Amino acid sequence: KAGVTQTPRYLIKTRGQQVTLSCSPISGHRSVSWYQQTPGQGLQFLFEYFSETQRNKGNFPGRFSGRQFSNSRSEMNVSTLELGDSALYLCASSLDRVGGEQYFGPGTRLTVT
Amino acid sequence: KNEVEQSPQNLTAQEGEFITINCSYSVGISALHWLQQHPGGGIVSLFMLSSGKKKHGRLIATINIQEKHSSLHITASHPRDSAVYICAVRSNTGNQFYFGTGTSLTVIP
Numbered sequence: 469k470a471g472v473t474q475t476p477r478y479l480i481k482t483r484g485q486q487v488t489l490s491c492s493p494i495s496g497h498r499s500v501s502w503y504q505q506t507p508g509q510g511l512q513f514l515f516e517y518f519s520e521t522q523r524n525k526g527n528f529p530g531r532f533s534g535r536q537f538s539n540s541r542s543e544m545n546v547s548t549l550e551l552g553d554s555a556l557y558l559c560a561s562s563l564d565r566v567g568g569e570q571y572f573g574p575g576t577r578l579t580v581t
Numbered sequence: 582k583n584e585v586e587q588s589p590q591n592l593t594a595q596e597g598e599f600i601t602i603n604c605s606y607s608v609g610i611s612a613l614h615w616l617q618q619h620p621g622g623g624i625v626s627l628f629m630l631s632s633g634k635k636k637h638g639r640l641i642a643t644i645n646i647q648e649k650h651s652s653l654h655i656t657a658s659h660p661r662d663s664a665v666y667i668c669a670v671r672s673n674t675g676n677q678f679y680f681g682t683g684t685s686l687t688v689i690p
Contacts, residue, residue, distance in 0.1 A: 501678070505622075511667060513678035524676045556622055570614065572624040 470495065472561050472573035480579045486547040489576045493540050493561030499523075499568060500542040502534060505556040505575075514557075517542055518565070546578075554580045584608050587668050587681035594688050600655040602684045604668030607649065611676075615642050615653050616667040618683070624667075627653070658688045 473492045481487050493500050502514040513526035517536035534544040540561070546553055556575045562568035586605045594600050604613070615627040628635050628642040630651075635642050639658075644651040655662055668681040 503678075510682050511669070511680040513680075516676070516678075526677065558622075558624060560624075569629045570616075570626050572616075572626070575622045577622075 472559060472571055474557075474559050474573040474576050476576060477574065478577045478579075480581060481549050482581055483549055483551060485549050486545060487549060487578060488543055488545045489557055489559075489578075491542045491544075491559030491561075491573060493542070493559075494571055497561035497563050497571070498540055499562045499565065500536055500540065501560045501562075501570065502542070502544050503558045503560065504528075505558060506554070511558075514544065549580045551580050554578060583682075584672075584679035585668055585670055585681040587666075587684050589684060590682065592684055592686045594658050594686070596659060596688055596690050598658050598688075600658050600662075600686065600688075602653045602666050602668075602686070604651045604653070604681055605649060606651075606668075606670045606679070608670065608679065609673045610646075610649075610670045611673040612671045613644055613651050614669040614671070615651075616669060618665045618667060620664075627666075655686075658686075660688045660690050663687050 475490045499518045501516040505511045515534050516524040520536045531547045536542045558575045559573045560570035584607050588603045612631045614629050616624050618624045630644050639656045641654040665683040665685050667683045670679050
C-alpha cells in the first residue's frame with residue numbers, strides 16, 4: 469500500500485504570494501492532519517480533517533486554511549506569505565478516527581524569500 | 582508555557598546501552614504518541630498509547646496517566662537508532678495536538 473504523498477516536495481515563494489500544498493493519504497484513511505515544523509517552534513498542529521470536515525484547528529492565523537475532498541485528499545493554503553512561514557509542512561493520515569495513529573508524509577519544504 | 586516537556590534534549594550513547602527518554606505533560610490527554618524523525622525530515626510513529634505499556638522490538642513505551650508522564654526505552658541501542666524522538670499528546674479538551682521539542686539521540690558504534 470502506498471504511503472502518504474505530498475506535493476510539491478520543495479517550494480520557493482516570495483513574500484505576499486500564496487501557496488497551496490497537497491496531501492494524498494494512505495488508501496482507506498479518512499483523517500488528514502497538517503503540521504508545521506520550524507527550528508524555532510518545533511512541530512505545531514495546524515488542523516485536522518475527517519470526512520471532508522475540519523474537526524480541529526491549531527493556533528494559527530486565518531491566512532492558513534485547508535480543505536479535504538471526498539476522496540480524502542487534502543490541500544492546505546497559506547495566503548499573503550510571510551518570511552516566518554518558511555517551514556517544513558507535514559501531512560499525516562490516520563485510518564478511521566480523529567486522533568488515531570498518525571502516518572506521516574515526507575513533507576513540503578517551503579521557503580519564503 | 583509548554584504543555585509537553587521532554588528530557589534530555591540531547592543524548593549520546595555507546596552502542597548496546599539502554600536508553601530512556603522522558604516526557605511530562607500538563608494537560609488531560611486522550612492519547613500520547615512517540616515519534617521518530619531521521620535527518621531529512623521523515624517522521625515515523627513509534628507508539629500511540631493511552632495507558633500501560635507497549636513493546637515493539639527493542640522499543641518499549643510506558644505511560645503513567647496519574648503522574649502525567651511517559652518514558653520511551655530503547656534496549657541494546659544501535660547506531661541506526663540515531664534520530665530525534667518526539668513526544669506528542671492529544672488533549673482530551675479541544676482535541677489539540679501538543680508536541681515536545683524532541684530528544685536528539687546519537688548512538689556511537
